Amino acid sequence: MANLILDPRDQRFVLYEMLNVEELCKAPLYADFSRDMFDMALNEAEKFAASAIFPALAEGDREGCRLEAGNVFVPKCYHRCMQIYREGGWGTMSVSPETGGQGFPHVISVAAKEWFSHNTAFVNYVSLTEGAAHLVEVYGTEVQKKKYLPKMHASEWGGTMALTEAGAGTDVGNLKTKAIRQPDGTFRLQGTKIFITAGDSDLMENIIHPVLARIEGDPPGTGGISIFLVPKYLINDDGTPGKRNDFTIGSLEEKMGLHGSATCTINLGDNGECCAELLGEERQGMKIMFQMMNGARIGVGIQSLSSASIAYLHALQYAKERLQGSSLMEMKNPAAPRVSIIQHPDVRRMLIWMKAHTEGFRALLYFAALCADRCLATDDEAEKDKYNGFLEVLTPICKAYCSDMGFRVTETAIQVYGGYGYCAEYPVEQFLRDEKIASIYEGTNGIQALDLVGRKLGLKKGMYFMNLLGEMGLTIAKYQPALPDLAPDVQAAMNILAETAMLFAASGKAGKFLIPVANAYPFLMLMGQVVTAWLLLWEAGVAKEKLAAPDGGGADKLFYEGKVATARYFIKHVLPEVDAAAKAIKSEDVSMMEIADEAFAS
Amino acid sequence: MNIVACVKQVPDTEAQIKVKPDGSGIEEGGIKWVMNPYDEFGVEEALRLKEKNGGEVTIVSVGPQRAMETIRTALAMGADKGIHICDPAFDGADAYVTASALAAAIKAVPFDIVFCGQRAIDDDSAQVGAVLAELLGIPQVTVVTKFEFTDGAVKVIRPIEGAQLLIECPLPCVVTAQKGLNEPRYASLPGIMKAKKKPVEVKDAAVLGVSTEGKAKVARFVPPPARAAGKIICGDGTPEGKAAELAKLLREEAKVI
Ligand SMILES: Cc1cc2nc3c(=O)[nH]c(=O)nc-3n(C[C@H](O)[C@H](O)[C@H](O)COP(=O)(O)OP(=O)(O)OC[C@H]3O[C@@H](n4cnc5c(N)ncnc54)[C@H](O)[C@@H]3O)c2cc1C
Numbered sequence: 093m094a095n096l097i098l099d100p101r102d103q104r105f106v107l108y109e110m111l112n113v114e115e116l117c118k119a120p121l122y123a124d125f126s127r128d129m130f131d132m133a134l135n136e137a138e139k140f141a142a143s144a145i146f147p148a149l150a151e152g153d154r155e156g157c158r159l160e161a162g163n164v165f166v167p168k169c170y171h172r173c174m175q176i177y178r179e180g181g182w183g184t185m186s187v188s189p190e191t192g193g194q195g196f197p198h199v200i201s202v203a204a205k206e207w208f209s210h211n212t213a214f215v216n217y218v219s220l221t222e223g224a225a226h227l228v229e230v231y232g233t234e235v236q237k238k239k240y241l242p243k244m245h246a247s248e249w250g251g252t253m254a255l256t257e258a259g260a261g262t263d264v265g266n267l268k269t270k271a272i273r274q275p276d277g278t279f280r281l282q283g284t285k286i287f288i289t290a291g292d293s294d295l296m297e298n299i300i301h302p303v304l305a306r307i308e309g310d311p312p313g314t315g316g317i318s319i320f321l322v323p324k325y326l327i328n329d330d331g332t333p334g335k336r337n338d339f340t341i342g343s344l345e346e347k348m349g350l351h352g353s354a355t356c357t358i359n360l361g362d363n364g365e366c367c368a369e370l371l372g373e374e375r376q377g378m379k380i381m382f383q384m385m386n387g388a389r390i391g392v393g394i395q396s397l398s399s400a401s402i403a404y405l406h407a408l409q410y411a412k413e414r415l416q417g418s419s420l421m422e423m424k425n426p427a428a429p430r431v432s433i434i435q436h437p438d439v440r441r442m443l444i445w446m447k448a449h450t451e452g453f454r455a456l457l458y459f460a461a462l463c464a465d466r467c468l469a470t471d472d473e474a475e476k477d478k479y480n481g482f483l484e485v486l487t488p489i490c491k492a493y494c495s496d497m498g499f500r501v502t503e504t505a506i507q508v509y510g511g512y513g514y515c516a517e518y519p520v521e522q523f524l525r526d527e528k529i530a531s532i533y534e535g536t537n538g539i540q541a542l543d544l545v546g547r548k549l550g551l552k553k554g555m556y557f558m559n560l561l562g563e564m565g566l567t568i569a570k571y572q573p574a575l576p577d578l579a580p581d582v583q584a585a586m587n588i589l590a591e592t593a594m595l596f597a598a599s600g601k602a603g604k605f606l607i608p609v610a611n612a613y614p615f616l617m618l619m620g621q622v623v624t625a626w627l628l629l630w631e632a633g634v635a636k637e638k639l640a641a642p643d644g645g646g647a648d649k650l651f652y653e654g655k656v657a658t659a660r661y662f663i664k665h666v667l668p669e670v671d672a673a674a675k676a677i678k679s680e681d682v683s684m685m686e687i688a689d690e691a692f693a694s
Numbered sequence: 695m696n697i698v699a700c701v702k703q704v705p706d707t708e709a710q711i712k713v714k715p716d717g718s719g720i721e722e723g724g725i726k727w728v729m730n731p732y733d734e735f736g737v738e739e740a741l742r743l744k745e746k747n748g749g750e751v752t753i754v755s756v757g758p759q760r761a762m763e764t765i766r767t768a769l770a771m772g773a774d775k776g777i778h779i780c781d782p783a784f785d786g787a788d789a790y791v792t793a794s795a796l797a798a799a800i801k802a803v804p805f806d807i808v809f810c811g812q813r814a815i816d817d818d819s820a821q822v823g824a825v826l827a828e829l830l831g832i833p834q835v836t837v838v839t840k841f842e843f844t845d846g847a848v849k850v851i852r853p854i855e856g857a858q859l860l861i862e863c864p865l866p867c868v869v870t871a872q873k874g875l876n877e878p879r880y881a882s883l884p885g886i887m888k889a890k891k892k893p894v895e896v897k898d899a900a901v902l903g904v905s906t907e908g909k910a911k912v913a914r915f916v917p918p919p920a921r922a923a924g925k926i927i928c929g930d931g932t933p934e935g936k937a938a939e940l941a942k943l944l945r946e947e948a949k950v951i
Contacts, residue, residue: 647723
């Protein structure tokens with residue numbers, strides 16, 4: 093393999109051998125596409141990633157962002173990435189052709205983004221732009237679409253998502269930014285937003301901020317929030333950027349990682365002149381922003397997949413090269429030759445653990461994206477609902493399970509490197525620093541767990557969740573004959589998942605709300621493990637079929653055997669954690685609530 | 695202007711090459727195939743020439759079915775149409791046969807200038823461009839690092855040891871591209887969408903009327919010899935002892951002192 097970003101063979105395996113994404117091309121929506129076009133796009137993504145985005149990773153980390161005279165300057169090397177991104181049309185890969193995009197299936201654009209997202213500090217600038225453009229596309233008036241979309245689609249103007257305030261992080265409903273109604277129907281904003289990613293930069297000619305605020309007189313809480321478009325430069329009648337809007341960048345955060353990504357405090361309307369246009373209807377701000385947040389949560393999953401993948405491949409390469417110690421078989425012979433550390437069982441354990449998780453994330457995120465495509469590609473309402481249901485239930489898993497476990501993969505990469513991994517001279521510590529944010533932004537993982545347990549499990553009276561279990565059951569039954577030692581374990585874990593969900597429902601009915609609420613996070617992780625086991629079993633089943641073919645898997649024999657071994661490792665060594673988690677939840681112990689605040693420390 | 699660019703599909707520079715056990719070629723499974731990097735410079739220059747002067751860029755490639763991917767990549771970069779010379783009889787063709795096939799295909803279309811890479815990174819023979827020019831009966835400028843087209847003539851720079859040659863050449867001619875000529879563009883997504891609809895003609899040896907009989911015969915493929923294991927010098931353990939042994943080995947075994 094030529095790069096240490098991701099394994100293209102595994103990417104192709106998931107897309108074509110496991111998920112059969114070419115099937116999509118039979119739908120009229122994707123009839124213009126074919127596998128060779130998908131491959132060509134992914135080849136270009138790989139070239140772009142290897143030659144520009146990856147080299148900008150460490151350089152961007154060292155250089156960081158600067159705030160000078162109110163303007164933000166990003167690392168210099170990002171400009172070349174931006175130019176290639178723009179010229180390549182990557183910003184509209186999955187935007188429909190009617191709206192000026194290329195109309196690729198989402199599963200292919202997720203695969204392309206996997207190439208880029210190891211450098212999330214850079215990617216944030218463009219992905220927020222795409223999310224914001226999507227909001228304008230769906231909720232904007234014709235005038236707004238004409239004014240903003242072409243430039244945003246061309247990645248010439250940027251976008252952000254501006255929710256957070258000092259007193260309104262998780263609790264967005266508590267925000268204080270106010271919108272003052274003007275006689276002409278527009279608004280003036282006043283308030284302070286913090287932590288706004290890409291809040292300013294010299295990458296884009298203009299930036300269109302979707303900002304959450306409360307119109308004066310509207311009720312408190314999330315129900316009173318509206319969303320506004322706030323351009324950095326107001327747009328002249330001829331469409332060009334004009335007068336600077338009345339807001340300033342107060343400061344940039346000094347952060348643990350993601351140094352190339354500008355995290356901005358934005359002071360809106362110090363002179364009472366911060367012009368804003370309502371997007372969509374009044375008091376619909378949260379609902380509208382959720383459209384963007386759902387996409388962004390999948391985006392955080394992709395970030396985590398990419399971080400895990402690049403960390404795993406670096407650790408693997410290092411483990412093959414680093415000589416230390418001798419073979420276990422020669423323990424007593426001081427003159428035994430030094431071996432590469434990949435020969436040591438504990439290092440192999442770490443590597444296969446990283447491989448299993450990384451490949452599980454990949455299958456999960458591609459599957460989720462394929463659900464979005466299937467949903468778009470069919471006219472059949474029942475099928476639409478089925479795939480939409482999968483996506484709804486899996487979104488918190490994509491975000492939270494992948495980010496927490498992705499972080500642990502980056503941590504394990506440092507462990508494989510030993511002391512060198514802890515040193516900045518080697519690349520792995522940056523992977524960990526850049527990945528940590530993924531469990532925090534776009535709704536902390538604690539909040540994702542509450543969303544899963546409090547909302548997603550109960551959608552359509554639990555049908556979406558049950559449908560997903562049904563889908564898992566089909567896979568298990570299909571591969572039971574080929575994988576008789578693995579399929580029953582996955583079935584048993586799936587039963588535990590179902591029982592635990594039922595326990596939550598029963599606890600809720602019995603008024604014991606603390607059981608599901610205090611255990612929401614362990615439940616999410618449990619479900620993440622069951623979902624991963626299901627997907628890895630599926631992969632192993634496909635691999636078994638290839639190995640059983642007359643050519644025995646041909647040149648890819650070892651690859652397929654690796655797939656089966658990886659699934660076995662996960663199912664035999666990681667999946668049993670599900671039993672422990674379920675046991676803890678079933679105990680109905682709520683000591684975390686019983687302990688007095690004063691008793692946490694004296 | 696009618697511009698032709700010749701491209702070859704080759705294994706990625708970072709591909710792990712394995713020779714088949716019988717020495718008849720290389721194992722193709724698992725290899726990533728790409729456009730020969732020197733040909734990319736040629737395609738890029740062809741596109742720039744078209745963008746400046748108008749006209750059409752035709753991509754010509756000799757290769758098996760998979761070479762179509764490389765032609766499509768060039769079309770996605772912005773070329774207009776392709777000719778794919780595809781015939782099992784050309785498998786393993788030498789430089790002369792390849793150039794004859796290219797010449798036959800190019801003669802059948804109007805052309806003012808032909809771009810090639812200065813060499814292909816797989817067999818490194820660096821002959822096809824030159825033979826092609828001979829067969830077309832037109833001048834050639836090779837290993838070019840700078841290209842200009844003004845007043846109907848081509849002006850190029852060709853580096854030679856310690857100096858550069860500035861060469862002028864009339865059209866039609868063959869230009870072979872060297873690293874440094876330009877920075878090839880990436881294929882854009884809209885380009886990929888359009889490439890699918892651009893015409894590619896497929897031709898075989900019979901249609902072209904060329905002989906597939908080569909001038910060179912490949913005897914056998916052999917991998918380069920594996921690097922021999924190193925030697926650790928222990929001597930009697932003292933620095934002096936080690937140095938003495940090293941000196942002895944350098945004189946007696948390596949025979950360098
Ligand atoms: C680098 C970076 C980039 C960011 N980019 C953006 C951006 O572009 N746009 C934007 O709007 N925001 C952005 N944010 C803000 C980010 O989304 C918030 O930090 C996050 O939502 C958490 O809010 P908080 O920091 O105020 O933490 P808090 O809300 O104070 O949370 C602290 C802890 O309490 C927990 N908690 C809080 N409330 C509850 C509850 N009800 N139930 C259970 N647990 C709870 C949380 O899970 C967390 O563990 C960014 C932040 C950072 C650091």
